[in-house]
Amino acid sequence: MGEAETEIMDVNGAAAARRTRGRVVMLVDNGVKGDSRVQKSARSAAEAGWEVILLGRQTGPGETSWRLGDAEVRLLSVPTDVGDPAYVRRRSPRRPLAYPAGGRYVNYRLDTMKAWRADIVARMARLRTGQAGGPARLLEQARILANRVGLAIVWRWVRFRARETRLLRDGRRDPDAWTNRLPVVFWKALLGNRSWRRLDPALWQWELGFGRVIDELEPDLIHAHDFKMIGVGARAAARARRDGRPVKFVWDAHEYVPGLRPLTARWLAGQVTHEREYAQHADAVVTVSTALAELLRDAHKLPELPTVVMNAPVMTPGEEESGAPVPDLRTLCGIGPETPLLAYSGGINPVRGVDLVVEALTSLPDVHLAMLSLHPTAHNKGAEELRLRAVELGVADRIHLLPYVPHWQVSRVLASADAAVSPLHHLLNHEIALSNKFFEYSHARLPLVVSDVRTMSEVVRSTGQGEVFRAQDLTDFLRAVKLVLAESEKYRAAYDRPGLLAEWSWEAQAEILDRLYARLLPHAPGRELAEAPVNGLRPDPALSASPR
Structure with a gap:
């Protein structure tokens, strides 16, 4: 490998x-746009001088x-028919009258039954409004009656089989069933x-969608x-x-699969089993926390502890990002600076514990809750259920469900809140991780109220940036919230510790990733290459990529 040049397009469209x-x-x-870790990894690696091509998935053809930034993103079409294994297509002895093909x-x-019924209704309407009489009318009445009887019989049969299919589907989803x-x-x-x-032949879809393209790109x-x-x-x-071609392979483990x-x-x-088969083939493993790194090393008998690259936010957005307007959280909620405001960022589902915060508002009569939780293009069942629960509790006017904002804006949007909450339940992946929201809350310099999941609670206790409560314990949550709202400046002072937020920034994590790349590719030019001038020369097409 040696120094190479590529041709890219500048902001004016010139080569x-x-x-x-x-x-x-x-x-x-995935489609890249909703994955901040992947976006940051690609952008920062390209800024460090690597030629980065990020391959993701799109649902349509083409x-x-x-x-x-300087990275190229390409979304590829991935076939889905390999995700319909034979055990789903064939009939099951558990529910032999269920429809095959996985219920589709x-x-x-x-x-079809609805269309048949609509046809009968239309024919009856024409018959009642028509002028025809005699034998033709009687014949049509007989035909309609026969269709109505037939529809009633078939409709009951189809609904019965549909019920059997639903029960079979639910039974197949039960991980504890012996079958x-x-x-x-x-x-x-x-x-x-x-x-x-x-067990899951659908995993082949990624090979069919990505394999040929990777080979053609001839990466280093x-x-x-994930x-x-x-x-x-x-x-x-x-x-x-x-x-x-001596290519190196890095596996970035975002979570603990078991x-x-x-x-x-x-x-x-x-x-x-898919992960276990291939983990040993990685030249290096990257992950999000020390606790997860230790689990992966022990589970896969890795020769070294995986490199930790935390899910920290960027301190300096890219040029095209920094100019975008940043929404004001309190303006979005329609409240003034004097109103106590808790903030939450991230998805909504039962194990994230946000329902506990909503219930707590019944005992915090002046407090509002802002949630950056709504995907702009998707219905969120969890958010709708939470909204209904808020209505039942009489606190819906103090719950503000807001759309996601770009990852580089999250901390700046949240900064006007009084405190942030992370009420996770006790699950293994919650115990071992420091989530995106933890770092985003920290860069917003917010006092934190976090459940006692292991890794996050240990950090919060050590830094003094917030209070820890027992997960799913409403009384203890209320205690913690009242403490941080009463003495918020004490908890904000934790962020004045020299170097803390700089260490918890993507810029610091990107340096770790860049050093890993450089260690795996020792003959690659140094990072100073990315900052060196090119003398204004157009590249030779033969140098469109690194020598292979």
Whole structure:
């Protein structure tokens, strides 16, 4: 590998030459725009002089691309038919009268019945308003009667089978049912870590969507984000090495897979065995916290502790981001500076414990709650249920459900609140992580009220930036909230500790990631290459990427 130049487009659309330290292909299983860690990783690596191409997924056909700073983003179409395994398509002895094809046929049959009923209603209306009489009218009446009888019989049969299909689907989702555990035990005993091929063959969709593109890009380093992409990255690295290209493979573990809530017993076992098969093939592992790094090292017998790159916010947004207006939280809520305001940022579901905060408002009559929780393009069932609960409790006028803002704005938007809450329940992944919201709250310099999940509560106690309460304990939560609202300046003073917020910034974490890349690619030019002038020369097309 040596110094290379690529041709990129500047803000005016003109071609500009840029030296790069090597080509990094990042992989993620989503549409990129909602994943702040992936966005920050790609942008900062490109700013450090690497040629970064980030491959994500789009739901429609074709390909979409744009630039994220100096990084290129490409969304690829991923086939979904491989996600319909044979055990879902065929009939099940548990519910033999359920519809096959995983229940997708149910809606077709129900809609067909509705269309049949609409046709009968229309024919009856025409008959009643028509002028025809005699035998023709009697014949049409007989036909309609026969159709109504037929519809009544078939409708009951379809609804019965639809119910059987729903019960079968719910039964398959129960991870504790022996009928679901038995296939997992069988396939794991037979195939070991290769059993994901039977337990969740949908994982092949990422190979079919991404594999060929990765090979064509000929990367120097592959950075696979999270557990679904580890197999794609490991196989691409193996193919490259077979062809004589010494590519390096980095796996970025965002969470602890055995600690996830199981969609089904087969699904979770499939993800776990898939990760176990390929974890040993990574040249380096990156993760989000020291506690998770230790779990991964022990679970996969890794030769070294994974590198920790925390989910910290950026202190200095990119040029195209810094000019965007920042909403004022209190203005969005319609309240003034004198109103006590708690803030929450992130998704809403039962294990995040936000319902406890809503219930607490009944004992905090002057306090409002602002929640940056609504995805702008998706219905949020959890948010709607929370809104209904607030109405029942009589506090709906003090709950402000607001849309997400770009990741680089979160801390600045939250800064006008009086305190921030993180009421997580005790789950393994909650115990071992410092979440995005923790760092975003910290950069907003907010006093924190956090549940006693292990890692976050330990940090809060050590820094003095907030109070810890027993998870799911309303009385203890109220105690903690009243303390931080009464002495907010005491808790804000924790952020004056020299270097604390700088350490908890993405800029500091990006340096860690860059050093890892440089260690894996020791012959790559140094970071100073990214800041060196190119003498105004247009690059030779032969130098459009690093030498392979």
